[in-house]
Amino acid sequence: MFQALANPQRFMDFSRWAAPLVGIIAVILITVGLWLSFIVPEDYQMGDTVRMVFIHVPAAYMAMFCYACLGGASFMGLVFRHSLADAAGRACAPLGAGFTFLALVTGSLWGRPMWGTWWAWDARMTSVLVLLLLYIGYMALQAAIDDEVKAARAASILALVGLINLPIIKFSVDWWNTLHQPASVFRAGGPSMPPDYLWPLALMAIGYMALFGSLWMVRVRSEVWRKRANGLALQAAG
Amino acid sequence: MNGFWVMLRREMAMAWGRGGGPLLALTFFVATATLLPLAVGASPARLAAVAPGSAWLALALASLLSLERLFERDYEDGTLDLLALGPVPLEAVAFAKGLAQWLTNGAPLALAAPVVAVALGAELRLVPLIFISALIGGLGLAFTGGIGAALSLGSKRGGVLIAVLVLPLFAPPVIFGAGAIEAFAGGLDWHPALALLSAYGLAATALGPFAMAAACRNALS
Amino acid sequence: MLDLDPGKYGAFLWPAFAISALVIGWMVVDSLLSARRWRKEVQRLEALRSDVRDASQP
Numbered sequence: 001m002f003q004a005l006a007n008p009q010r011f012m013d014f015s016r017w018a019a020p021l022v023g024i025i026a027v028i029l030i031t032v033g034l035w036l037s038f039i040v041p042e043d044y045q046m047g048d049t050v051r052m053v054f055i056h057v058p059a060a061y062m063a064m065f066c067y068a069c070l071g072g073a074s075f076m077g078l079v080f081r082h083s084l085a086d087a088a089g090r091a092c093a094p095l096g097a098g099f100t101f102l103a104l105v106t107g108s109l110w111g112r113p114m115w116g117t118w119w120a121w122d123a124r125m126t127s128v129l130v131l132l133l134l135y136i137g138y139m140a141l142q143a144a145i146d147d148e149v150k151a152a153r154a155a156s157i158l159a160l161v162g163l164i165n166l167p168i169i170k171f172s173v174d175w176w177n178t179l180h181q182p183a184s185v186f187r188a189g190g191p192s193m194p195p196d197y198l199w200p201l202a203l204m205a206i207g208y209m210a211l212f213g214s215l216w217m218v219r220v221r222s223e224v225w226r227k228r229a230n231g232l233a234l235q236a237a238g
Numbered sequence: 239m240n241g242f243w244v245m246l247r248r249e250m251a252m253a254w255g256r257g258g259g260p261l262l263a264l265t266f267f268v269a270t271a272t273l274l275p276l277a278v279g280a281s282p283a284r285l286a287a288v289a290p291g292s293a294w295l296a297l298a299l300a301s302l303l304s305l306e307r308l309f310e311r312d313y314e315d316g317t318l319d320l321l322a323l324g325p326v327p328l329e330a331v332a333f334a335k336g337l338a339q340w341l342t343n344g345a346p347l348a349l350a351a352p353v354v355a356v357a358l359g360a361e362l363r364l365v366p367l368i369f370i371s372a373l374i375g376g377l378g379l380a381f382t383g384g385i386g387a388a389l390s391l392g393s394k395r396g397g398v399l400i401a402v403l404v405l406p407l408f409a410p411p412v413i414f415g416a417g418a419i420e421a422f423a424g425g426l427d428w429h430p431a432l433a434l435l436s437a438y439g440l441a442a443t444a445l446g447p448f449a450m451a452a453a454c455r456n457a458l459s
Numbered sequence: 460m461l462d463l464d465p466g467k468y469g470a471f472l473w474p475a476f477a478i479s480a481l482v483i484g485w486m487v488v489d490s491l492l493s494a495r496r497w498r499k500e501v502q503r504l505e506a507l508r509s510d511v512r513d514a515s516q517p
Contacts, residue, residue: 049468049472051472056475059479094489095490098485098486101482105478106478109472109478113468130406133402133405136402137403140399141390141403144393145393145394150392150459153456154456157389157453161449162407165407172409172434175417215487215490218491219490222497222498225497225498225500226497226500228501229501232501232504232505232508236504236508
């Protein structure tokens with residue numbers, strides 16, 4: 001499938017119908033998920049804030065998923081020197097940064113009533129914050145270099161360095177936190193999740209993922225057109 | 239191998255020669271540490287609690303300073319083009335640059351770190367560990383920093399960009415370095431933190447040159 | 460059925476949903492607008508090129 005879609009024209013033909021289709025699926029899933037989110041009973045411990053799970057957890061999940069996609073695309077771009085892979089990486093970053101930001105903000109809004117604080121230097125929160133910084137660094141590097149091919153390759157190298165570093169950062173922050181802070185305060189949600197909550201959560205998570213897939217295709221299409229437009233403008237000038 | 243030593247000597251000479259080199263980083267380090275009591279208050283108890291950690295923070299910031307010129311200068315005057323064509327592989331050149339950065343910047347900063355920490359109120363018995371952790375940590379900071387410096391070649395605003403790219407990657411060494419000192423101060427086992435710090439430094443030393451060389455080739459192409 | 464009254468937690472719950480909607484909305488609009496913009500640009504340039512070609516033919 002990768003082989004087939006690596007051809008820009010074939011990708012354009014495929015995404016022409018796939019992007020709207022996946023987008024519609026995302027809208028349906030998220031609508032049903034949201035509706036279910038407000039139907040499920042309140043949690044005996046967390047009360048109504050349990051509904052925060054359904055937007056916070058999918059966003060946090062997508063924050064990581066997008067970085068994995070970004071790393072994969074960067075690897076393909078560097079190894080196979082494929083322009084579509086560069087476009088794919090470029091398309092991932094703003095979406096990933098958006099989801100990461102959402103995970104942080106909803107987490108903060110959830111933490112206030114549950115833990116009594118907007119922000120704590122808890123291991124997870126810190127490593128997600130570092131993830132956001134990595135996304136921003138990727139975009140900043142891409143924006144700062146004029147030559148597009150060079151910018152894409154430099155950003156790809158950074159994405160890969162970040163990909164190697166992410167587990168280390170995650171591990172080190174875990175280690176740092178357990179060294180300093182007793183984990184008792186941050187026991188969110190009590191025991192494992194009741195099945196009532198699993199359905200809306202799964203729908204929202206798959207919905208977010210479909211949304212990302214659809215928007216990602218739209219952004220790659222936009223990149224392909226942008227390159228074509230630049231090429232045409234160059235021809236017209238030359 | 240001979241070429242590598244020539245490169246290393248050249249890099250060291252340039253690092254010492256260019257505009258005060260380590261002196262500038264040292265001054266910045268001390269100046270940052272000076273701001274700390276002004277910001278959090280001069281109460282000895284409060285300062286002593288944060289002294290080793292803030293010394294590490296200032297260290298990470300100070301090691302950013304000279305990164306901007308690490309590759310930029312050779313890139314601008316065309317030396318990097320010649321080096322890329324020369325007999326010494328670009329990876330070895332990058333390794334020499336990172337090593338020189340460590341020796342001329344990380345080492346002086348490591349010497350200054352215990353002084354600054356003690357001035358801020360750290361206990362004297364922490365001095366050896368602060369020096370050693372700063373020295374080992376400097377290796378990781380120099381090589382991860384070098385990656386950022388090589389990546390931002392040819393960009394419009396080098397300095398700030400390097401800081402944005404590199405500071406998130408500085409998280410592990412800062413955690414392990416400051417963690418080792420804190421564990422030692424608290425009477426806990428500080429060996430694992432120091433071992434992890436060394437592992438990070440060695441991994442950065444081993445992998446960093448490849449990323450730097452790839453970034454340089456990309457900038458030159 | 461629908462429980463849209465989160466009680467004292469409304470102050471935290473609604474902003475979280477609102478911000479999620481805003482950010483996701485921005486992602487959708489930004490993606491669609493940029494795709495539209497560059498598609499139009501390609502069409503414009505291609506039309507321009509075919510005009511030139513037509514004009515140059517006798």
